[in-house]
Amino acid sequence: MPVGYGPPEHNGAEPRGEHMEQSAVWEEMKSYVGFCDQRDRMLLHAVREPVAAEADALTDHFYAAVLRFPGARAVLANDAQVERLKESMTRFIEEMLTGPWDEAYLQKRRRIGQVHVRVGLPDRYMFTAMNLLRREICDIVRRHYGPSADLAWDTCHAITRVTDLELAVINAAYMEAHEQAQLRSLQDLIVQNLPVTVLCLDETGLVTSATRPSSRLFGGMAEVGRHYESFLPSELIEAADMPTAVGRALATGREISIPRVSLGQGSTRRHFRVVLVPLEHELARLLIHIEELTDVVHAEARVQQAEALARIGSLAAHMAHEIRNPLAAISATLQVVVGSLPTDDRRKPILGKVQGQVHRLDRLVTDLLGYARPARPTLREADIATLAREGIAQSGVPARVEVTDAGVALVDPEHVCQIMINLLQNAHDAAGPEGVVVVRVGPGPQIDILDDGPGIPADVADKLFEPFVTTKTRGTGLGLAISRKLVQAMDGCLDLLPASEPWPDGRGPGAHFRLGLTEPRRAEASTAP
Amino acid sequence: MSAVVPLLLPIDTKAPSLMAVELAAVVAPPIADEVLLLHVSEHPPRLDLLAELHALAEPIRDTGLPVRLRMVRGHPGERIPEVAVERNAKWILMGTSGEDFREGGGSTTHTVMRCSPVPVIAVRPGVPPARSRDPIALVGADTGHLARSVARVLAESHAVGIREFNPELRPLDGLPPGVSVRMTVAPFDPDGGMGTWCRTLLKTQPRPVLLVSGGERERVGDRAG
Numbered sequence: 001m002p003v004g005y006g007p008p009e010h011n012g013a014e015p016r017g018e019h020m021e022q023s024a025v026w027e028e029m030k031s032y033v034g035f036c037d038q039r040d041r042m043l044l045h046a047v048r049e050p051v052a053a054e055a056d057a058l059t060d061h062f063y064a065a066v067l068r069f070p071g072a073r074a075v076l077a078n079d080a081q082v083e084r085l086k087e088s089m090t091r092f093i094e095e096m097l098t099g100p101w102d103e104a105y106l107q108k109r110r111r112i113g114q115v116h117v118r119v120g121l122p123d124r125y126m127f128t129a130m131n132l133l134r135r136e137i138c139d140i141v142r143r144h145y146g147p148s149a150d151l152a153w154d155t156c157h158a159i160t161r162v163t164d165l166e167l168a169v170i171n172a173a174y175m176e177a178h179e180q181a182q183l184r185s186l187q188d189l190i191v192q193n194l195p196v197t198v199l200c201l202d203e204t205g206l207v208t209s210a211t212r213p214s215s216r217l218f219g220g221m222a223e224v225g226r227h228y229e230s231f232l233p234s235e236l237i238e239a240a241d242m243p244t245a246v247g248r249a250l251a252t253g254r255e256i257s258i259p260r261v262s263l264g265q266g267s268t269r270r271h272f273r274v275v276l277v278p279l280e281h282e283l284a285r286l287l288i289h290i291e292e293l294t295d296v297v298h299a300e301a302r303v304q305q306a307e308a309l310a311r312i313g314s315l316a317a318h319m320a321h322e323i324r325n326p327l328a329a330i331s332a333t334l335q336v337v338v339g340s341l342p343t344d345d346r347r348k349p350i351l352g353k354v355q356g357q358v359h360r361l362d363r364l365v366t367d368l369l370g371y372a373r374p375a376r377p378t379l380r381e382a383d384i385a386t387l388a389r390e391g392i393a394q395s396g397v398p399a400r401v402e403v404t405d406a407g408v409a410l411v412d413p414e415h416v417c418q419i420m421i422n423l424l425q426n427a428h429d430a431a432g433p434e435g436v437v438v439v440r441v442g443p444g445p446q447i448d449i450l451d452d453g454p455g456i457p458a459d460v461a462d463k464l465f466e467p468f469v470t471t472k473t474r475g476t477g478l479g480l481a482i483s484r485k486l487v488q489a490m491d492g493c494l495d496l497l498p499a500s501e502p503w504p505d506g507r508g509p510g511a512h513f514r515l516g517l518t519e520p521r522r523a524e525a526s527t528a529p
Numbered sequence: 530m531s532a533v534v535p536l537l538l539p540i541d542t543k544a545p546s547l548m549a550v551e552l553a554a555v556v557a558p559p560i561a562d563e564v565l566l567l568h569v570s571e572h573p574p575r576l577d578l579l580a581e582l583h584a585l586a587e588p589i590r591d592t593g594l595p596v597r598l599r600m601v602r603g604h605p606g607e608r609i610p611e612v613a614v615e616r617n618a619k620w621i622l623m624g625t626s627g628e629d630f631r632e633g634g635g636s637t638t639h640t641v642m643r644c645s646p647v648p649v650i651a652v653r654p655g656v657p658p659a660r661s662r663d664p665i666a667l668v669g670a671d672t673g674h675l676a677r678s679v680a681r682v683l684a685e686s687h688a689v690g691i692r693e694f695n696p697e698l699r700p701l702d703g704l705p706p707g708v709s710v711r712m713t714v715a716p717f718d719p720d721g722g723m724g725t726w727c728r729t730l731l732k733t734q735p736r737p738v739l740l741v742s743g744g745e746r747e748r749v750g751d752r753a754g
Contacts, residue, residue: 203577227573243598247583250576285576
């Protein structure tokens with residue numbers, strides 16, 4: 001276990017504690033292989049000259065053997081490099097035989113091991129090569145002392161001990177590199193799976209690291225090695241004024257936050273916050289954090305709209321109460337007056353028109369009160385196809401029904417029917433007597449109401465659900481406002497969808513409303529504490 | 530609300546571009562609401578280049594004008610006029626080494642001057658003026674009132690006068706001996722061939738030379754009105 005073999009500090013100095021630990025481990029290793037400084041020094045020093053005399057032949061033989069292996073050949077660039085390595089090896093053997101085998105020796109051997117790791121020499125070649133070296137030196141020793149001399153025997157043991165030490169140090173370098181690779185792999189895994197959109201770019205603008213959500217945000221893949229311009233939408237780069245912001249962040253070294261970047265139009269509009277953080281790292285000069293705010297912006301808009309509507313509703317309710325009583329008096333008086341006139345009285349049609357207008361005012365007052373009244377739904381599970389058919393039946397509007405994988409929803413059935421009636425009557429009014437109204441139920445808990453009328457003018461579409469906004473000459477402009485209020489009370493949504501292609505039969509497209517309801521399970525989850 | 534009027538400043542990191550940035554800090558405030566620093570390249574932008582360009586634009590930001598950076602792919606001679614149209618730029622200001630204007634030349638600056646639908650000011654760097662009160666030389670202003678406007682902005686900015694030279698009345702072989710100017714401004718008509726005196730100016734003038742092309746041409750004699 002390579003305890004205490006971490007990389008040295010940048011300034012070359014190491015913390016005292018680590019130094020002591022390394023020193024202790026080194027002594028332990030020497031003890032473990034049975035290396036004795038005094039005895040082995042004497043034995044190794046004694047063969048220094050005969051080994052040096054054969055160093056050229058030894059290194060030639062060594063590299064000839066090593067270069068037989070394709071994996072070893074792959075990391076050795078050319079003959080010149082091999083010649084340099086032979087010189088290094090001669091020094092390596094000289095040091096191995098002369099020592100001193102102290103802390104400095106350990107550090108030097110560690111660096112040699114790190115170089116072997118860095119050039120990518122597989123560790124099996126290192127072990128093989130060290131064995132080869134040991135045999136070659138032992139052969140020289142035996143030739144020097146005679147094959148059966150005790151001194152040759154003892155010296156070869158010393159050589160075995162010192163090469164074991166060499167192997168232990170180099171092996172530690174490989175272990176350390178392996179651990180660091182595992183750690184990097186773990187860090188990459190953690191970064192990739194962070195639930196945020198973060199990209200790191202190098203100085204050329206290429207992605208060096210990206211979280212998984214970064215790949216999903218804009219549909220394109222934020223793959224490592226791609227330039228950020230090749231997958232970030234040009235609309236985002238333009239809207240966020242990215243080149244200017246990136247230049248400023250890097251030139252000033254300060255974080256730049258672009259609080260709101262909006263892309264697209266109408267209901268497909270998306271909102272983002274972009275933060276640029278300059279970094280000082282070889283692999284990362286800039287971190288880009290992109291946060292989608294579309295849901296937040298919509299929620300804010302809904303709250304603001306709800307507050308505005310609440311104020312209008314409160315005012316409207318007050319006025320409705322004030323109007324309703326005199327209106328009732330007028331209506332009753334009119335009935336008395338009309339009833340007292342002879343059947344053929346010429347003034348009767350005129351009074352009939354007045355009654356019609358009074359009824360219209362009464363309907364407006366009723367709608368106003370309906371709008372102002374808090375919507376308190378009584379929720380239960382209901383089959384939405386059945387609800388849609390009930391709504392159609394109650395509205396009296398002839399509509400074509402298409403059902404696809406419709407399920408149940410958690411709704412107030414009365415509210416759904418009232419919404420359906422509003423939407424269907426609007427659709428029928430827009431399409432005209434010869435027009436077509438289609439009700440699509442599903443897939444899922446949604447009901448679409450489409451007509452082949454002229455559609456909603458663009459200047460009205462954005463405020464269509466506000467009270468008193470209508471495209472009809474005789475409408476109160478409260479139907480859709482009330483409908484949306486009822487839907488929101490059921491945790492659903494009611495939207496006008498953008499105009500699509502004409503229908504397959506050549507009709508349309510007119511207006512297309514979608515009533516989105518809540519699935520029972522989803523509703524439970526959203527209300528859970 | 531009136532639309533923003535941008536000055537387009539195509540730039541790289543060479544000396545003529547640096548001179549163009551310096552000049553933009555003087556010329557842009559009276560004629561533009563913002564400066565669009567444009568870098569056109571065949572390659573995607575490096576981050577360190579963005580930082581470098583941001584730093585280069587410091588003199589313009591110091592004037593209070595907003596500076597925006599735009600990186601565009603393609604050939605500069607083609608893309609610069611296109612971007613000028615896309616961004617509704619009212620002026621293009623760019624540096625030139627002067628090589629473009631040699632006989633047979635025709636690379637980036639010359640192409641931009643020929644193709645641009647908006648006026649172009651091309652500045653060739655030069656040595657600083659000998660005296661701080663040296664005037665702005667205006668050469669051949671009878672054929673281009675834009676050059677006169679540019680000269681006037683420069684003169685006001687440096688609090689110096691304008692000295693006019695008319696090469697049509699007196700053939701120009703450089704400015705007259707002993708005349709010391711701050712910089713020289715001259716109109717340049719890219720469709721009218723390479724003006725001999727423009728090339729002479731570029732060859733003989735050690736001070737910065739500004740060539741101004743585009744805009745409505747002013748007939749000789751109209752100036753009095």
